[in-house]
Amino acid sequence: MLPQSIGEYTRLIAAREASAAELVEAALQRIATRDSAINSFTAITAERARAKAREIDTLRSNGAPLPPLAGVPYAVKNLFDVKGLTTLAGAKLHERNAPALRDATLVTRLDAAGAVLIGATNMDAYAYGFTTENTHYGATRNPHDRERVAGGSSGGSAAAVAAGFACFSLGSDTNGSIRVPASFCGLFGLKPTFGHLSRAGAYPFVASLDHVGPFARSAHDLAMVYDVLQGPDALDPACAQRAVQLTTPELDEGVKGLRIAVLDDYFHTWAGPDARVAVERAAAALGAHDRATLPEAQRARAAAFVITAAESGSLYLKALRERPDAFEPLSRERLTAGALLPAHWYLRAQRFRSWFQASAQRLFERYDLVLAAATPCCATRIGAETMELNGVVVPVRASIGLLTQPLSLIGLPIAVAPLWTPHGLPIGVQLIAPPWREDLCLNAARALELAGVARSPIAEIAS
Amino acid sequence: MDWDAYVDAATALHDLPLDAARRAEVIEQLKRIEPIAQPMLDFPLEAEVEPAPVFRA
Numbered sequence: 001m002l003p004q005s006i007g008e009y010t011r012l013i014a015a016r017e018a019s020a021a022e023l024v025e026a027a028l029q030r031i032a033t034r035d036s037a038i039n040s041f042t043a044i045t046a047e048r049a050r051a052k053a054r055e056i057d058t059l060r061s062n063g064a065p066l067p068p069l070a071g072v073p074y075a076v077k078n079l080f081d082v083k084g085l086t087t088l089a090g091a092k093l094h095e096r097n098a099p100a101l102r103d104a105t106l107v108t109r110l111d112a113a114g115a116v117l118i119g120a121t122n123m124d125a126y127a128y129g130f131t132t133e134n135t136h137y138g139a140t141r142n143p144h145d146r147e148r149v150a151g152g153s154s155g156g157s158a159a160a161v162a163a164g165f166a167c168f169s170l171g172s173d174t175n176g177s178i179r180v181p182a183s184f185c186g187l188f189g190l191k192p193t194f195g196h197l198s199r200a201g202a203y204p205f206v207a208s209l210d211h212v213g214p215f216a217r218s219a220h221d222l223a224m225v226y227d228v229l230q231g232p233d234a235l236d237p238a239c240a241q242r243a244v245q246l247t248t249p250e251l252d253e254g255v256k257g258l259r260i261a262v263l264d265d266y267f268h269t270w271a272g273p274d275a276r277v278a279v280e281r282a283a284a285a286l287g288a289h290d291r292a293t294l295p296e297a298q299r300a301r302a303a304a305f306v307i308t309a310a311e312s313g314s315l316y317l318k319a320l321r322e323r324p325d326a327f328e329p330l331s332r333e334r335l336t337a338g339a340l341l342p343a344h345w346y347l348r349a350q351r352f353r354s355w356f357q358a359s360a361q362r363l364f365e366r367y368d369l370v371l372a373a374a375t376p377c378c379a380t381r382i383g384a385e386t387m388e389l390n391g392v393v394v395p396v397r398a399s400i401g402l403l404t405q406p407l408s409l410i411g412l413p414i415a416v417a418p419l420w421t422p423h424g425l426p427i428g429v430q431l432i433a434p435p436w437r438e439d440l441c442l443n444a445a446r447a448l449e450l451a452g453v454a455r456s457p458i459a460e461i462a463s
Numbered sequence: 464m465d466w467d468a469y470v471d472a473a474t475a476l477h478d479l480p481l482d483a484a485r486r487a488e489v490i491e492q493l494k495r496i497e498p499i500a501q502p503m504l505d506f507p508l509e510a511e512v513e514p515a516p517v518f519r520a
Contacts, residue, residue: 193518194517194518195517195518238517240517296506298502299502299503299506301499302499302500302502302503303503305496305499305500306496306499306500306503309496317477317479320479321477321478321479324485332485333485333488333489333491333492334492336479336481336485336489336492337489337492337493337496339477339479340469340470340473340474340477340489340493341493341496344504345500345504347514348503348504348508349500349503350514351508351512351513351514352503352506352508353514353515354512354513354514354515355506355508355512357515357518411517411518435518436518
């Protein structure tokens, strides 16, 4: 019994074909027998999940109305605070920290909506990486091809959903950490507008660029979860004081009448053959015939790079000084170099960001939505150091985020829709909207799903 | 940029002693960032372009 969607979970429970307790046991059993092949979880919250399921079953037997995500199992990247667990943010460095005293804001909201937290997931240490090759906690394997990475840094959250362990999950995205694993694992993912979802209780990495958001296996599930997550939160100073804008009711509106273009120039240059084909297929399905340029994307990527290095380096400077041996070897010296960057570089990058943001606003006077590939290629092999991209040999870990980094720099809302290549691997397309218009991204993702272009099947994993 | 001298000065300033291997790798990282950053640093910006990370509109 493996329900495929939020709707199937809630229908089974409402129709009394299954109890929340039975569904949670099935999810825990699937993880127990299959996650050793994937390594998506770093902690299983079985006791908490069983207690939550009992609560849902009690509501049902009392005839009380059930909340929208009642009994639906989900997972969170291990940088989200979960009461009673130590928040790792992928790092051995944090293992000795005290357990969280309360849940992160988004976990609290999902809990109130009846969703059942089943565990915390693996990630690149500190969220600094695009592959979830974590030296201390192991690499997370891609459920669709276990020789390949799941993408990162929210790789465990993506793999857990692609493997059918969780119905949906939460990740974070500073430079592409939701969009990259969504692309590699064949999932729908949403990086909302910067400031649209609360980061309170999510361990920081780069305060200027950190976003949080959901993964799911359908556009509808993604929208449902996003709607539950919305709302202002004084505990996150960057969280906007905006009313909830529900996206689910209008999800089937489609894209008719929307002005849609494909991003060319930089976003074409750094897309490999599979990525280019995916974008063309998505563009054809959405009726997008125009090409549009977002000028200076290469410099925007540089600004994101500098801001990331400087802020994360500063955040970890004290620990780099006091406990260097506890650091992830793949990122320790990157963090150290970041901590030493000249202030001028950092401030220049922040000012460039304003320029680039204004430039994007001009683009969105002409278009309602623009498209680009989410990753230059499909999932890379575990351990790969270099790859060839349109005839150029480039370093894998630094290049996977080329197409995502310039866009998160200015906080645009972006959904990823998963397409599939003839050789059987997924690759995502970014559906990029003006600020606060997550509804447009999600409607486009839904339209691609209805057109049969995007889909997100659960990977077959033998127990 | 003389990154060797810069790293020695900056690590002294930050009280961040590095062994030879780490020092070499940090210098390598900075040499990798520099060509990425330089075109962005050279981009002309009017004085009134100020940092503004959050969308208001």
